[in-house]
Each structure stands twice: as structure tokens, then as C-alpha cells.
Amino acid sequence: MSVKTIKICRYCSTVLVFMLFFHLGYAQYNFKKTTQWLQSNAPTMGGRGAMVIFKDGKIIYEYAVNKLSRKQKFVSKVVAKKTGKDVDELTQNIEVDTKIPFASCSKWLSAALIMTFIDDGSLKLSDTVGTFLPQLTAAQKGNITIEQCLSHTTGINPGTLKESIKEIRATSTMNEVIAAIATLPMETAPGESFHYSNAGLQIAAAVIEKMSGTDFKTLFYQRIAKPCDMVQTDYGETPVPLAAGGVNSTAIDYIHFLAMILNNGSYNGKQVLSKNAVALMQRNYSAGKIIKGSPAEAGNWGYGFGEWIMDGTTGNNRSNEVSSPGLFGTFPWVNNKLGYAAIMVTFNLNNTNRHEKYSTLKQIVNDALKENK
Template sequence: MKRLKSGLSVAALALAATLVGVTGSWAQDLPRGDAKALGFDPARLARMDATFGALIEKGMTPGAVIMVIRDGQVAHLSAMGKRTPDGDAMTEDSIFRIYSMTKPITSVAAMMLVEEGRLILNAPVATYLPAFKNMTVVTGEKDADGNAVTRPAKGAMTVQDLLRHTSGLTYGFFGAGPAREAYKAAEVASAENTGIEQANLLASLPLEHDPGTVWEYSRATDVLGAVVEVVSGQSLEDFMKARIFDPLGMTDTAFYVDDEADFDRIAEPFADQDTLGGSSLFDPRVRKPNQSGGGGLMSTAQDYAKFAQMMLNGGELNGTRLLSPKTVQLMTSDHLKGIKPGKYYLPGAGYGFGLGYAVRLEDGNAPSFGTAGEFNWGGAAGTGYYTDPKENMIALLMIQSPANRGPLRLIFRNLLYPTIAESRNDD
């Protein structure tokens, strides 16, 4: 995918190359392996594809790409259905809006700066974005004029709060209330704002909760992207390209699809499913000022698999190291002890939340297959990604079906784990 030039200085590029240990195998896809030799039941993998084929026939999504990786090898990769409702067949290299699967990548970008001593987890966000000083919180009441009553926030919002969704921020489309109404009125979702402009706008609005007290899914990772821009001195896109995408060979991952030759590779939903929070899905063919760290990236199964394998490897892929294993361990550990789950606790039963990821706390309790230590996240248009360190497995579901993302992802997980014929989970 062709992107705009990064505009990085030669010195900055040299520094990035030194820090990540750039190798010459940038664009190499993960190697293909034999499913049976990797411990999977080929018949059950075929059943998974057949089931999704039937779901496609029922109109739950135009098409899908499914990818299963173990021991660093692709055990299963299938493309089925159509890329667009009335277009060509789905292909393995189709490009998807990954929405909130952007969040783990932005979180990695931030943690790279933490490793370099340029960003501090328990530092107030206001250290980097001064507009976040003196935040207020809604009380749930309104004054005589109908305006939300607020009070000073108890405590400062930290960088860690942004990473684990305990910032006190919210999204404008989950539920109702004064804070959410303020978001809608201020049009915080507008793609016409740069990341830093959006962050400053959010800072001018009241919080839903006191920082550090409640897990509330929110625009915190958008703010985190703005922090990365301030600390690095680069746009979020430039930083990600130089420090993550190029080193890992993620050639089809960017905030926008700039090359017209790639337009036909973009997967689309059915027309009656082309809405998200009351708005149409964004058009990646048209560049806007916003580079959303919380949900703006486009990617392919092959590209995202490289990022996922880097994390499963403890921060390294093909000799290119982005993070220390200890940093990955910190990110994929639960950070919510003593913190109340909000009304819309998306990780679900049996899960905590780390720095950018939902983290499974035990084998049982959750209403889906999985293993303690598994970490994952998904996107609003339906994409989902799951990493199981004990099984040494990664699985990706790439679809564009906002209306049916919940059931399709659950079905995928419940089809995936029974394909394992040889479990590595011996605990």
C-alpha cells in the first residue's frame, strides 16, 4: 500500500533503525506450515471454514479472512465470500478497517517511548498535554439551564490510565448521560481534527469518572496517540511507519489507502450494515487530518499477523526487536486490581485488562474457549485477534460487519479451540 512520504529526517530514520535492529527481511510473510504437524485437526479446520461459509450465505457478512498461526507458522489461512457485497471474491490480501485493533499498536508505540525513558507511565497526562490540567467530572445532575453539573476531578489522569482505560474519558456512543451528550455536541469524533486538536477538545469536556477508579472504554487511546506525537515530535503515522510498520514489514498497514491501485482490495460491509454509532464507516480513500490512535488503521491479515507474532515472541520478529520481553509481560498482565468495571465492560467475564489488551485471568468463567494468559482485542467493524501464549497460537478473524461482530467473533472462538488436536496447555 503506497503511503505519503513520512517527512522524517535522516537522523531520525537512522535512530529508528538502530533502536529496532532493522533487518533486510522486512516484507517477508510468516512461513506456511502443515496444520496437522502443528497440532491441529484438519477436518475441524475445514469445519470452521464451512461454518463461516454458511454464515456468509445467511448474509451475516459479505466475506471473511481467517488465519491461524502456531509456532510462528501459518497453520491455516482462508479467504471466503466476497470482498464487497456485489464485487470480487475475498482474497487473502484484502484490506480491512481494523478500528480498535489500532489500539494495541498505539499502545506498543507508547511503550517503546517508555522503554527509552521519554514517557513515564505514572506521569500525569497534563505533563505532555497541558490542557488536561484541572479536569472536571460530571455529577449526573443538571442545573436550571439544563447544563451538566460538574466538580473537580479527584486525582490526575495518568499515562497508565490511558493505556488501561481508566482515564475517566468515555465514548459518545455507549449509553447516555451528560458526558456523552457533551461529546456528541462537541463533535469529538470529527475526522477534521488532528489527533492533538481532538485531545485538547476532549480535555475541555467533563469526565465520566474520576481517573483511576472505573474501567470505561473510551477515546483514551486517541489521547495516547496525541501523547506519542508530542513526545516523539512526529505525527502518529510517521512514528508508526518508521518504528513499527517498516521494521516488521507491514507494507499494507496505514491510516489511509493512498494508492488507487489498492482501492479494489478494500473490504466493505453490506449497505444496511454500513453504520457504526449512527455514522457510516470511514472512507480510507479520502485523507483527513485525523490519525486516530484508537481506531484509524487499515490492515490485512498477513500484516497484522506480523505484529501479533512480534508480541507473542516477546517483542521481536525475524531479528527485529521492538520491545523487551519484560515490557510485553507488563502489557499483557492485568492492571485492574481494585478498579471497578464500568457498565459496559467489554473484556467480559473472566478477563482483566492490561496496557492495550484484554487479558484472560483463568481458563474457566468466560463464556468462550480460551486459556489463562490469552490476550486479545477487536475492532468495531468485526475484526478480532487472539493470542494464546500457552498454546503458542495466534488467530485472526477479518470481517467488515459492524452489526454482527459480536456473534461472529464468539462463533469464531468457539470453532477455533476445538481445532486443536495437541494442546500445549499442560498446567
């Protein structure tokens, strides 16, 4: 039997185990309204989507809807022709095990990876980035802290998202990326403002590479993906990983990560993150800051480390509901109060009323779980 065949068999076994748990758990809950919501909203979510809900150690719901319209198929063909991408890939059905770009959902994963270094004592949230990256010190940005990098409060004016991504993808080393970030202007002093962007997490990614002597992708595999059994998750094949938005994953893989977060950093008996690290990630660090840049789909949510604070929590309190939605519409979240994690995966650039849709879907799931209590 080949190595490739063995890997496929292992993955299939994992899916079958989760399917078994799914059938055992599904009957306990009435997710009819959840399914109806997915079906009715599919046309405005790019025509395709899949959802998984995890609670009490098992998957209790999974569903996929694929209703690409003729117009959406035609647009996909045009995009494929212009970009040189495979049209079949752009129009493929999205199932719970379909691997697609997750965009800003990456931030949650990257922040968790940084927090493993906080846990082992090799890094502190109060450490300044100039200690590790002298080019930022030379650009008067050396006093930015790791905490500020994780919470988008560096004070750096990052420019547009499109420009930022293009710049990172045009580089061949992490040093080149940091050199480019060093040239960006400051819009406030570090810690005074909140600006959702790629800059902070990319700086933090460079820091852990520098201090560990290991590349970011390998660190992610060793410290997050492997212990969480994320067999189809990676940061792509670009020379420099985009820490804030480069992840490709599946609903099944990402729910493993969310299960770890829900279980205070533990996954299948392995302590991936400390309980304290998870709690620190779920505080609101944007409260009281000058808001310089925030996506419309976030509404009035606050921000922790790599994740949005959805319930208005402030101060040092831990949030009950956290999320890290992506540019293409994927919406993962954890509800600590009701004890569940969920992810809705899709691929669609139209973000019209996305915040309202997220809030409605979340409430429908909450209601379904409350009814069973």
C-alpha cells in the same frame, strides 16, 4: 522497473515465502474443524472472512471463505449509494492479503507504539498527561497517567462511540481533538473505573506526538510497521489518526505484529518491544474497577494495555491468552501457553453472539494444536 513495481514484487516475495512455510507446516496439524467452523459461520459474519494461524516461526494455516448472499450484496449496494463508496470494494472477496478497516484491533498496535517510548526511557507509565498537554490540566484532567490511558481507566465519560469517532474525524489537528476531550465530564476519579473508549489512547497518542515532535502516523511506521514488515498497514488518510480504531490492514500484515508479541517483542531478530513491555501489556488492569462501559463481545474478559485478557488473570500475572477484536468482527489473538498467534478477519457490524463465536473458534484451534502435542 518502477518504484511501484519494486514494492509489489517485494510484497509478492513476502507472501510467497509465507506460503512456502504454510505448505511445510500445514501437514502437521488437522484444522478440518477450523475450516468447517469458518464455512458454517460465514453467513453470519458478513458472508466473507479469512484466517491465518502462526506457530513455531511459520504460518501453519490460512483459509478464506467468501459466500456473500444476494441480500448482503443488495445491502452493500444500498450502503454504497448512500455513502458514495465503491460497491466493488464493499463486496470484494476477503483474502489473507485483503486490506480492510480493522477498527479496535488498532488499540493493540497503538498501545505497542506507546510502549516503545516506555522502553527507551523517554516516558513512564506513571507520567501524568498534564505534563505534556496543559489543556488537560486546565480541565482538571492533568493527573491522568499514561497507564490509565492505555487501560481505559482515565475516569473520563467519553459519550457514545459514534459521537467520539465523529468528533475526531471532524478535527484537523491533534490539539483540537485534545481540546474536545478536555470538555468531557469525569464519571469517577482516574483509576477507579473502566470505560472502553477512544479517549485514553487518543490522549496517549497526543502525548508521544508532543514529546517527540513527530506525528503519530510516522512514529507508528518507524517503530512498529517497518520493523514488523507490515507493508499494508496504516491509520488512514484522515488529518488526525484515530489511535483506538483507525487502522487498515490485512491478515498477513497483522499476523506479523502478533508474531512479534508472541515472541516477547522480537521479530525476525529485531527487538521491537522489550520482553518486559509485552508482559506489562498482558496484565489485567481492569480487575476491581467499576465497570462503566464494556462491549458485549468482551464478555467477562479483563483488560491490559490495548488488549483484552481472556483467561481470567489478575494481579501482576501475565495472561496466557490475549486479544483485541474490532467492531467489524475481526478477531486477533495470542496464546502464550500453546505458543501460537491467530487472526480471523471479517467485515460485519452484526455482533450477535460474537463473544461465544470467538470463544468457540479459539477452543477449536486450541484443540487442534493440543492433538498434535
